[in-house]
Amino acid sequence: MKTLKIIKIGGNIIDDDDALKQFLKAFATIDAPKILVHGGGKLATKLAQQMQVEVKMIDGRRVTDQVTLDIITMVYAGKINKTIVAQLQAHNCNAIGFSGADGNTIVSDLRPSKPIDYGFAGDVKKVNTETLEILLNNEITPVFCAITHDKKGQLLNTNADTIASELAIGFASIYKTELYYCFEKNGVLENVNNDNSVIENINTKSYQPLIENGIIYEGMLPKLNNCFHAVNNQVQKVCIGKSEMLFDKNNKHTTISK
Amino acid sequence: MKTLKIIKIGGNIIDDDDALKQFLKAFATIDAPKILVHGGGKLATKLAQQMQVEVKMIDGRRVTDQVTLDIITMVYAGKINKTIVAQLQAHNCNAIGFSGADGNTIVSDLRPSKPIDYGFAGDVKKVNTETLEILLNNEITPVFCAITHDKKGQLLNTNADTIASELAIGFASIYKTELYYCFEKNGVLENVNNDNSVIENINTKSYQPLIENGIIYEGMLPKLNNCFHAVNNQVQKVCIGKSEMLFDKNNKHTTISK
Numbered sequence: 001m002k003t004l005k006i007i008k009i010g011g012n013i014i015d016d017d018d019a020l021k022q023f024l025k026a027f028a029t030i031d032a033p034k035i036l037v038h039g040g041g042k043l044a045t046k047l048a049q050q051m052q053v054e055v056k057m058i059d060g061r062r063v064t065d066q067v068t069l070d071i072i073t074m075v076y077a078g079k080i081n082k083t084i085v086a087q088l089q090a091h092n093c094n095a096i097g098f099s100g101a102d103g104n105t106i107v108s109d110l111r112p113s114k115p116i117d118y119g120f121a122g123d124v125k126k127v128n129t130e131t132l133e134i135l136l137n138n139e140i141t142p143v144f145c146a147i148t149h150d151k152k153g154q155l156l157n158t159n160a161d162t163i164a165s166e167l168a169i170g171f172a173s174i175y176k177t178e179l180y181y182c183f184e185k186n187g188v189l190e191n192v193n194n195d196n197s198v199i200e201n202i203n204t205k206s207y208q209p210l211i212e213n214g215i216i217y218e219g220m221l222p223k224l225n226n227c228f229h230a231v232n233n234q235v236q237k238v239c240i241g242k243s244e245m246l247f248d249k250n251n252k253h254t255t256i257s258k
Numbered sequence: 259m260k261t262l263k264i265i266k267i268g269g270n271i272i273d274d275d276d277a278l279k280q281f282l283k284a285f286a287t288i289d290a291p292k293i294l295v296h297g298g299g300k301l302a303t304k305l306a307q308q309m310q311v312e313v314k315m316i317d318g319r320r321v322t323d324q325v326t327l328d329i330i331t332m333v334y335a336g337k338i339n340k341t342i343v344a345q346l347q348a349h350n351c352n353a354i355g356f357s358g359a360d361g362n363t364i365v366s367d368l369r370p371s372k373p374i375d376y377g378f379a380g381d382v383k384k385v386n387t388e389t390l391e392i393l394l395n396n397e398i399t400p401v402f403c404a405i406t407h408d409k410k411g412q413l414l415n416t417n418a419d420t421i422a423s424e425l426a427i428g429f430a431s432i433y434k435t436e437l438y439y440c441f442e443k444n445g446v447l448e449n450v451n452n453d454n455s456v457i458e459n460i461n462t463k464s465y466q467p468l469i470e471n472g473i474i475y476e477g478m479l480p481k482l483n484n485c486f487h488a489v490n491n492q493v494q495k496v497c498i499g500k501s502e503m504l505f506d507k508n509n510k511h512t513t514i515s516k
Binding site: 047050051052070073074075076077078079081082083085086087089090094095096097098099101102103104131134135138140147149151152153154155 | 305308309310328331332333334335336337339340341343344345347348352353354355356357359360361362389392393396398405407409410411412413
């Protein structure tokens with residue numbers, strides 16, 4: 001079984017032109033089937049402000065009305081996705097940009113409006129791998145933005161971490177899949193203020209005490225839940241850390257296992 | 259040799275939600291390999307105004323500075339392209355959105371800054387069909403927006419009519435290619451105020467007198483030049499008219515031939 005690397009990058013890379021350039025140059029050198037998933041960073045909020053559209057967030061998640069959906073579609077699928085694709089092409093990485101609507105690759109359900117109405121937010125229902133397999137077999141690298149669809153014509157705002165884990169799970173029967181969440185820290189930290197206090201391994205047993213002791217909290221909780229969802233569904237390897245972990249095995253990071 | 263239909267739609271369809279819906283529903287029924295190319299319509303200008311960015315046009319062509327390039331990338335590759343793809347998927351047409359950067363499908367040269375500096379405008383240099391062929395062979399429908407790249411990391415604003423004709427030419431050795439320019443009129447008109455005065459055939463010989471007599475002028479000139487460029491480069495069939503010509507053979511339209 002071949003290995004497929006699914007790599008998610010977030011705001012610390014996307015919002016920094018130089019960091020993005022450097023990352024993409026390195027990413028292009030990965031000589032294996034790979035899929036890149038990118039979040040939206042701060043650009044959508046910035047555009048909303050320029051357009052004088054109110055930004056509504058609940059528990060760190062964007063409330064997506066029609067105007068906001070237009071904005072994130074423009075920013076995520078347009079500006080960010082195409083900038084990444086063009087830069088990868090410059091480094092001879094044959095990238096194609098995707099939303100979940102393209103090739104019907106990721107179908108979501110509209111999130112129920114209760115208890116909280118997040119508007120046009122989608123929860124992933126099904127990943128269709130056929131088209132992506134054809135591309136991967138032809139050494140093409142799909143680049144996913146955090147938008148899916150309901151197969152009835154509606155685009156839906158979808159969490160990028162979830163897209164990455166669902167893609168990894170979708171491919172787990174075809175490839176030995178590895179899922180990498182790149183963010184601004186070296187991994188899950190024992191002490192949030194000390195980037196060297198990396199917890200190198202977290203498994204199902206050690207997870208619960210880390211929550212109870214307040215070491216894993218807030219934004220890290222959904223991220224870790226995505227990780228466990230992946231390892232519990234045949235994904236072979238799940239890591240969290242700085243993007244450097246991809247290119248330097250000695251770079252500290254957290255590995256999540258069953 | 260199989261037939262490939264390359265269909266370009268413009269503002270009269272894109273700027274009208276109902277017309278777009280109706281067109282895409284019909285387009286999805288075309289039971290043959292097909293590529294859709296869409297222009298940008300008025301949405302980019304509208305967004306520029308909302309963002310208080312000045313819109314500069316010279317001879318009906320947009321001057322593309324960095325902010326304008328961001329705007330058209332957001333509108334063309336984001337909002338419009340993904341809206342079209344999601345609607346086609348709802349009609350079981352397996353569409354994937356493309357800019358020329360995706361799959362390195364269309365490489366352009368930055369247009370020289372003299373005599374007129376159009377900024378980040380691209381003139382098509384090469385169409386790479388390999389990836390698109392794989393997709394077409396798997397019954398996937400590429401949907402192109404009017405953006406290309408220079409293969410060095412730079413996105414470029416590129417005329418949608420030109421993208422359509424260059425795609426048709428690029429595929430002419432592989433498929434029997436047919437190129438359809440859909441716009442708001444029934445074709446090239448003898449009298450611009452009479453939609454029934456369609457000139458049914460224009461060839462190289464009859465073209466020049468039509469220009470000299472002022473029947474073909476302004477915006478129709480570059481459109482017709484694209485048509486002749488196509489028929490002079492092995493494209494089998496080139497038509498101009500309302501999108502209805504695709505679905506009703508009796509619908510009047512203009513056919514361009516050598």
